[in-house]
Amino acid sequence: MKTNPTDYKASKSTKLSVLETVPKERLTKKEAKAALAKSRRKLAEFQTKLFAHDKHAVLVCFQGMDTSGKDSLVREVFKDFNVRGVIQHSFKVPTELELSHGYLWRHYIALPSKGHFGIFNRTHYENVLVTRVHPEYLLSEHLPDINSVDDVTQEFWDMRFEQINNFEKELVQNGTYVFKFFLNLSKEEQKNRLLRRLRLPEKNWKFSSSDLKERALWDRYQECYEEAISRTTTDFAPWYIVPADDKPMARKIVCDILLQELETKKHIVMPQLDDDTAGKLEEYKSMLVNEK
Template sequence: MANVIEKFGVTSGESFNLENYKTDDSGSMEKKEALADLTDFQAELNEYQERLYAEDSQSLLIILQAMDAAGKDSAIEHVMSGVNPQGCQVFSFKQPTSNDYEHDFLWRHYKALPERGRIGIHNRSHYEYVLVCKVHPEYNLSERIPGYRNVADFDTDFWENRFESIRQFEAHLHRNGTKIIKFFLHVSKEEQKKRFLDRIEEKYKNWKFSATDVEERSHWNDYMNAYETAIAATATPASPWYIIPADKKWFARYAVGKIIVETLAQMEPEFPELPEGQKKKLKSYKQKLQEE
């Protein structure tokens, strides 16, 4: 498989078209090879996480967005298994609370940002406000933004301003040491249907099924347009998007894992080196312990 960062990465919205990205593109890779590589990635990830935590300077924010049943939860589970929980923080964002609506739309996401030295994973994110809220603009009314009292008020300027807020938010984080990588797990409507049917037919998966998920399928094209617009408006070299083929879960996990590891490698976290004075003290402590 060619470099997945180059193959699936989007760093500019210029000429971006979601239709150019297949949902089942795994190249010539076989499942057995991908699973073996994923095991290797997990070992590398563990090492990079330890360096990142010890360095205590940078942080990595991983954003996962997708249609329902695209495999966000399983990607987190498989890719991040073995990672020390002390250095990893996972947040799954649901419908905003009444308290969330007392603040601007970025507030609750800012509170969930990873601390220095840590990896943060946002399962859904601030992008819901330009995805779900774009498809269902009536949700925006709960924010009680001055000047926006009716659905018709959410015009082109409103969405452009929201995209600008997101770009500024992410640029600010980048300048202050938080690297952001954003994944869109690109699943086909046909594959989503199969996974919904699995949830109905297999008893141990029944709890995953929601009637709302089926209802949202009627807005599929609206969601695809919303994703295309949001990705094009917010993809930058500093905070890129990755369009991951998700019809084959094993390949999506491979691609996500490889991109995370390669991103950490580019960040070059290092174990801190002690000053000479402290190194000399360590020698004396060692000698004292050995003489006990």
């Protein structure tokens, strides 16, 4: 079953409420795992070329409601990578130091260098999602024109969307490929996953009472995600909306999209040896074979 990236690409008119949270075509769990294993090996081969080529980076961003499967997806999709060539950042509540800078600062300093993959598990979009649902959080940023929640207008969010688009455009212009994935989970499936955390002792540590408080704001989060995606999906940094109720299929789809899109970058190849070194390979082999 072949994944077509275009089928999952968001548009300026994307409506989350009409999109499936389970893919229309599904493999069995065993089949999906086997397909993922095949794709991720090829993706790891591309990582080796990217590292050796050393002129581009790849930034992969994941967003989704709590329990949408971000952590396990990252673990499974990038399992075959050389750890030297990939780094993950999971952005939590900003620290005092981070709040003393502009909101994009902590994301700038976490960007992957040339030749590397960077994974943002929760991303710079938290700054137009969580803060939009909870605008009182903005007061901690000590912004010059925000003294109360009443000062947070639509113009403020328009400005942030523009800043984020400019941030991503700058990355792309300087050689970083940007992929953004929204794991589209149903409210019913989130309920099942939260109950699983409560029922299984080994999963209890994952549960927090705040999960239920945020779940009560489900509709508001969906509205904010929908606007953020529609305002920031671009040709240079597209959003892909992946059905997330079936974890093995979600992992396969994400890996397939990355692999297919990156395989179009035909200019990323293994570097060639210089003529002098290439002409002496047999000599070097002989030196090693005959060394005492």
